[in-house]
Amino acid sequence: MDARAFVIPVAHIEGRAAIGHSGPPAVGLVFCDRSLVPRRPHRGSPSHILAGWRVHTLCARMDVKLYSISVSHPARAAGLMLRYKGIDFELVDLLPGTQRALLRLHGFREGTVPAMTIDGRKVQGSLEISRALEELKPDPPLFPADPEQRAAVEEAERWGEAVLQPVPRNVFRWGVARDRSLREALGEVTGVPAPAVGAVLMQPVAWYYARIVSGATDETVRSDLASLPGWLDHVDELIAAGVIGGEQPNAADFQIALSVRLLLAFPPLSPLVESRPAAELAMRIAPKFGGPLPIKLPAEWIPAAV
Helix, strand or coil: CCCCEEEEEECCCCCCCCCCCCCCCCCEEEEEEHHHCCCCCCCCCHHHHHHHHHHHHCCEEEEEEEEECCCCHHHHHHHHHHHHHCCCCEEEECCCCCHHHHHHHCCCCCCCCCEEEECCEEEECHHHHHHHHHHHCCCCCCCCCCHHHHHHHHHHHHHHHHHHCHHHHHHHHHHHHHCHHHHHHHHHHHCCCCHHHHHHHCHHHHHHHHHHHCCCCHHHHHHHHHHHHHHHHHHHHHHHCCCCCCCCCCHHHHHHHHHHHHHHCCCCCHHHHCCCHHHHHHHHHCCCCCCCCCCCCCHHHCCCCC
8 A cells, every 4th residue: 555545444334243343333444645635735725625535536446355254264363353353344144054055156266265355356365365464454464574474474373273163163164064953053043044954954955065165074074173282282272382372363363263162162172272372362363252162072072182
């Protein structure tokens, strides 16, 4: 952004409540070039009279829209990054199972959340969104200015997206495909009409997302759970090294903390997490996350808590 540019948040009273926000969201940013607006217009001059108008006529509104699913941890991470940046946005909350069709209908290449439009520009995926937000509004930063520190944060963010993020997703989709009561609970949380009926009708869709989209088989989920203690150790190591968990959150904080936060919502797995520094970070980044999700896992799949 040009050094002469500045940003004005624009309140908007319509739309759905933003992630973690109790009131209706604002959805606009106005970007202005200081060179186009007089600094000290003389009283009574045309510049003085029109100064207020010039801000509106010489600035362009930027509309930001986030496509999300309420149970998606990377989508929640994107929403929290937007709030951290102070970027107001409109939240479009999709029903689980509809995202592949609806997002492609809206012109996105992939059928996954988070997806975002910035004044019509389409951005998809948590890694791409963090960089787009940094470009859109550099302060407060999601990445350190120091090159070595930034490289460490980017590496941690990539690891969180590629390795840790799929674990709670696979566990959740595996459970939803097999457990009618979990599908019904999901329907109640997401506002599906007649959730008991929806639980039956959604079974083929749940199976498709578990097996075809995620590859969440018994073997995959069991392998993920066996590896989970080591991956949580790595999160704790990143915190100890100061890569994440600092006073000001960075992109890797949001990426990793939301995966840990979802694991804390699974009653069979929360004992693996809750005494760790990773859990403290997750609760600090995302204190509001909803109630526990009634996931059922075979006892022999669950590693012992350290």
